Amino acid sequence: MRTSITRNRILTVLALAGFVVFLVYAQTNWDAYRLRILNLCAVYTIFAVTFNLIYGYTGQFSLGHAGFAAIGAYAAALLTMSPEQKAANFFLAPIIPLLRDVEWPFLPALLVGGTLAALASLLIGWPALRLRGDYLAIATLGFSEIIRVLFVNWQRITNGSLGLKGIPDHTNVYWSWGAALVTIFVVKRLVDSSYGRALRAVRDDEVAAQALGVRLFTHKMMAFMLSSFFVGVAGGLMANLISTIDPKVFMFFLTYQIVGITVMGGMSSLTGSLVAAVLYTVFLEVLRPIESPFDLGPLHIPGIPGMRMVLFSTLLLLVILFYRQGLFGQREFSWDGLLNTLARLHRRVTGLWGRTPPPSTVEKGEQ
Amino acid sequence: MALLQLRHVSKRFGGLVAVNNFSTELQAGELCALIGPNGSGKTTIFNLITGIYRPTEGEIWFDGHNITGRRPDQITRLGIARTFQNIRLFSGLDVLGNVMVGQHLRLKSDPASAVLRLPHYLREERAMQRRAQELLEALNLAHLAHEKATALPYGQQRKLEIARALASNPKLLLLDEPAAGMNTAEAEELMAFIQHILEHFKLTIFLIEHQMRVVMGICPRIIVIDYGEIIAEGPPATIQNNPRVIEAYLGVGTYA
Structure with missing residues (x-):
């Protein structure tokens, strides 16, 4: 519980930092x-x-x-x-x-x-x-x-x-x-x-x-x-x-x-x-x-x-x-929600490739 | 001195007299039932006590304060809590959240310190959470703390409404038909539960019930009203055989 709170906090800080970098980039280049x-x-x-x-x-x-x-x-x-x-x-x-x-x-x-x-x-x-x-x-x-x-x-x-x-x-x-x-x-x-x-x-x-x-x-x-x-x-x-x-x-x-x-x-x-x-x-x-005017198939709009x-x-x-x-x-x-979705996607993708996913903890983490 | 006093209270809606010259007293620690046929004015009396309606005439005193005409939230602050005949839980909050709303009125921190999560706010929030948990445990609802309130089964919703009312730390608890929609076994269980909280939380309870049988066993005093007037008052035994009560419930047998 504690560790996931700390993890989420770090992720939030990282995401905000990333966003600031993006803003700086946009302001100078766009x-x-x-x-x-x-x-x-x-x-x-x-x-x-x-x-x-x-x-x-x-x-x-x-x-x-x-x-x-x-x-x-x-x-x-x-x-x-x-x-x-x-x-x-x-x-x-x-x-x-x-x-x-x-x-x-x-x-x-x-x-x-x-x-x-x-x-x-x-x-x-x-x-x-x-x-x-x-x-x-x-x-x-x-x-x-x-x-x-x-x-x-x-x-x-x-x-x-x-x-x-x-x-x-x-x-x-x-x-x-x-x-x-x-x-x-x-x-x-x-x-x-x-x-x-x-x-x-x-x-x-x-x-x-x-x-x-x-x-x-x-x-x-x-x-x-x-x-x-x-x-x-x-x-x-x-x-x-x-x-x-x-x-x-x-x-x-x-x-x-x-x-x-x-x-x-x-x-x-x-x-x-x-x-x-x-x-x-x-x-x-x-x-x-x-x-502005455009053609939709035979229709002219x-x-x-x-x-x-x-x-x-x-x-x-x-x-x-x-x-x-x-x-x-x-x-x-929420970070938990996002990570779970990613884990699920990952499992689906690995499943498609015919490999069995590793017996990880993803199953339990779902809420 | 009596905890609650209604002095010659009347309520008229236009030409309709819903409550007529109603006077009674509740002593601290008492468990008293208000019964009467459909439309006899029971809920109106509750709405007068809790400030939803203002009496047309008369005064209501609670714990040394004249509460006639005060707003419902002011009256709750003085120590009267209630439940509703048709359950009114907050559908957007979970079970724990519903109970914690009941404690909001005692919150001292202002919104700014809540937004900034200042230490004194966090202390209050934690205390609220702890107390809400305790209440849920006392009422056997703790395992449902994070369920959506309106998703609970009917009986649990009634209990939750009582827990929420208790969260405001009332001296007087008004229960509006707590056993409505329950079968006899469930109703009896609920009455035992009501007796339990009466002692456990040192309350005074005034409860409305439609069926006389349900309250017979636990309420030492019963008030019977019909057409907004008291027609009988006293212990169950005398009420049961009172001809006016029988008449109000069963009607006069013209052809019998």
């Missing part, structure tokens, strides 16, 4: 296009993991992700842009004096974005988390739209529907994947703690959880604010990655994508959220050609913008119809 995809993978991972926290583990169907991301994105953008850039952007109406001359480093800007998003979730959660079921979804969806409309009309702060251009490109793979790993770490540790058990209890049966002394509102609020904080940070990363934002970026469609990714990965599985977020982001790029989304929706539909658990269901990645 072109801007591939780097952007790698960064977006991290941003979507944060979105999916945080949605999993609030819905998968706590059972609160919140549809406010786009709104919280918008808050974080605008906060980080406005705080990191240089005064000259702001002057160039705000030509219809001048920016308010408070924001005109600030130019912060990236980290505090991200943290302020996250904190503002968390405060916004406190504001919306105060009434909405007392409601059960679909009402929270409706309230948070409404909130998300209100934020967007507010940002369209807040000319002197957000530059309205013109959006912000020339946001400094601070985001690199260290920032994005660093934030993603911190998010995964915090959420994983939380859901595996006594608080996590309480959150799952709230999800499974509110009446019973409260009868056992779990403070429903406090626990829901904690999960909601933590989730929104990281969404805000991810929004900031996104703004400083794509360098141009406007309110249209944060339409309900963004939330819909996040819900889709999380469902496909598996509710209550952070591994699933990570894998699905990466697969989704990469596939979306790989599938770009299907939006003209270029239809949005074809990828049709495919994505179909995929989501199939998952919900036939594979409701998603990729991982409630399971998480």
Whole structure:
């Protein structure tokens, strides 16, 4: 038992070291296009993991992700842009004096974005988390739209529907994947703690959880604010990655994508959220050609913008119809699981070659 | 002084009077049964005591506190735990996890120290785990600790719900039809078990039962209600022959 814990720890450290090496390699050798995809993978991972926290583990169907991301994105953008850039952007109406001359480093800007998003979730959660079921979804969806409309009309702060251009490109793979790993770490540790058990209890049966002394509102609020904080940070990363934002970026469609990714990965599985977020982001790029004209046998298909989304929706539909658990269901990645799978594969391969596998310990190790 | 006091408690849902002017007292260490026909208001009384409903009139006192209108989790914190008529286990947690949720209310560490796994959190977590194990052993469920809670057989699920309620360290335990769906032999075994935990954990137990026979043997005091009102109260022997009780259960024989 002890030895396997030590072994797993070593494997985790090695895997993380390998991942860091990969990031360094990518950051120095990859072109801007591939780097952007790698960064977006991290941003979507944060979105999916945080949605999993609030819905998968706590059972609160919140549809406010786009709104919280918008808050974080605008906060980080406005705080990191240089005064000259702001002057160039705000030509219809001048920016308010408070924001005109600030130019912060990236980290505090991200943290302020996250904190503002968390405060916004406190504001919306105060009434909405007392409601059960679909009402929270409706309230948070409404909130998300209100934020967007507010940002369209807040000319002197957000530059309205013109959006912000020339946001400094601070985001690199260290920032994005660093934030993603911190998010995964915090959420994983939380859901595996006594608080996590309480959150799952709230999800499974509110009446019973409260009868056992779990403070429903406090626990829901904690999960909601933590989730929104990281969404805000991810929004900031996104703004400083794509360098141009406007309110249209944060339409309900963004939330819909996040819900889709999380469902496909598996509710209550952070591994699933990570894998699905990466697969989704990469596939979306790989599938770009299907939006240009191509021939499918005798059929000529003209270029239809949005074809990828049709495919994505179909995929989501199939998952919900036939594979409701998603990729991982409630399971998480573990070294024991991986090693067992490898051992099983090894046995099968050696079996194919007609050799009898050595009487090793693999049989016993299975769980 | 009595541990639990209900003073002239009434609960009306619109025009329907579910509980009418209900008064009773439970002394510490007592085992008392609340019985009555279907829809007589038994579970409503439990829901009033545990704060799920707020009484329309009257007051409820527990251990020197006026708990009328308090939230269920606040009431549980004061020392009242309950089980449910329809079993309400957490399907996403294993058996051990279900019991440990019952201890969460006594956790002192904040979420940040839980995430950082600070020493004082780890100490509390280990203590919780140990105590949960002990409870499971006391209830003969230890070998099932890592099974999915909702995969257990029915009788074990009932026991697990009791273990979970005990985990919150209650002074008063409310059991809502613990023997529902059991045959006579199983019900008798369960009653012996209830008597055992009453002494072992120094509890006071208030239990709802639908069938009078089940509680006759172990409960020194029985309260019978019908249409939300007490129609009889006392030791089993007097209850059994009370004409109003017989009438409530069997109806009035107009044609007999």
